[in-house]
Amino acid sequence: MELRGLSLGAPPWAPASPVIRAVERADALEGDLAVVLRVECPGTWLEPGGTFRAERLFAVQVEVWGGTLLVATLETYSDAWLTMDTRGREQPEVYAMNAPRLAAALDGISALLGVPPEPGEENRYAAPSTSGFRDLRSEGPAYEDAWGTFETLDRTRLLDSRLPESDDDYEQITDGPVRYLTVRRDGRTLGFVWAAADDSAAGYVPRTAAGAEAFDAGTVWLTVLREARRSGLTPLAALHGPVRRPARPEAGVIAQQTPEEAPSLDALEELSGRY
Template structure:
């Protein structure tokens, strides 16, 4: 359980829920163009209730045409917004849409969400009636729109460590309780560490990554967005970088630059707090973003900072 005790939407690196559809072909067969059209149509159904926003990242994979398993895959990481009593917030990967066409005979459409705004309990195990009331019906409307488009209800994904998907959204688990009291705190920090480590060479020069007491931190920004936070323990025992998940891949790309800088600081003999002060003074490379003005801020714990980084 987070020390803040206040429920608010958390953004995850792995899906909170997923759904799939297998529509029948209206023509004699599915063509590669059906994949692109269906992916676009799914995005539009998410945009109609105000969930998806323009932008994001798209990728296409096509197998060899002479392959009997001829296959095209289109995947779109969709920026999107959710509502909270304090306003409207955005994540650069709120949804992912994937459409596959296999051999002209099978089309599979999939939707993933990386937000817990649609749940009665957030991914830290806290009830969130206001957030749920503002968002769940909009998400259910998007699922209904996709189902109407594809001619039938979705196959809901299996219950995972965060939530239990259903054909209309998510099952209410308040009576039985979630699978984990604090799934986000248990798993997301590890998932984010793996994503950050995948961008870096192995090294023995990292500072200790665990802090038992308060931490000081500075925000890393690009344009009008916060990408993450460089931090050091107040007792000078640890330092690191926490990505802001809602910023998407940019948060991890910038993090790789800051972790590299922290490793250099440790090799030069700086303590964690001295490394934080050095980060504020030193010009950063373009891929790292810039340190926000205002100097270090203190958080009561590393968990509190991670909570902030997982929200808006």
């Protein structure tokens, strides 16, 4: 039995919460079975400019076999605990504000389970340790600008995988400035619909901190852009026309009347990836 993508609910451990229902289902099973529970946890990280929320800050996975806990895994989707961000830039203030919080959480988990944490494998961004992550400022991360090298492509592939193949997409790469509109739902930013200032490209950038909802919404907005191109509109015309019409409720709505401008698509992707 494997249950993934569970939400903690509100309050987290109320009897009717998804996690408790999953545990009850697991307890009802008979036989020699492995049970894997995976819970995606929202949370906040701190910066000198304020407090920011991510809908998927951590994921907790618990594996049980025959009623015995085998493995409890904690994953994080934020670089707030690192001395260098995913573009290889030092961030001592962000690290100082957040790393002790992660260390305290690991201490609490260790006390609860009665064993110290075992660090995971090093990756392109960081080197895990028993208290969080090692300071890589002297040796540098595995890749310079790992975000620009890997994450942009990964996010594009994930979005494209949710749509049928089509020859009606605008070009999705541009080197110049872009104009963009913010997509919001229930007071939260899901992503940005953009068009190149020179009218050569258009697309959608999901806001990483919004989690899976940002990618779900993206399929709708990319479909709107496809339909605009199919009808003969240029990227900027699509941004000022079809994109402003109400989409399905789950896709959110355009939050402003006038597009904002970013100096490049890279700058917009960095904005969406961090905040």
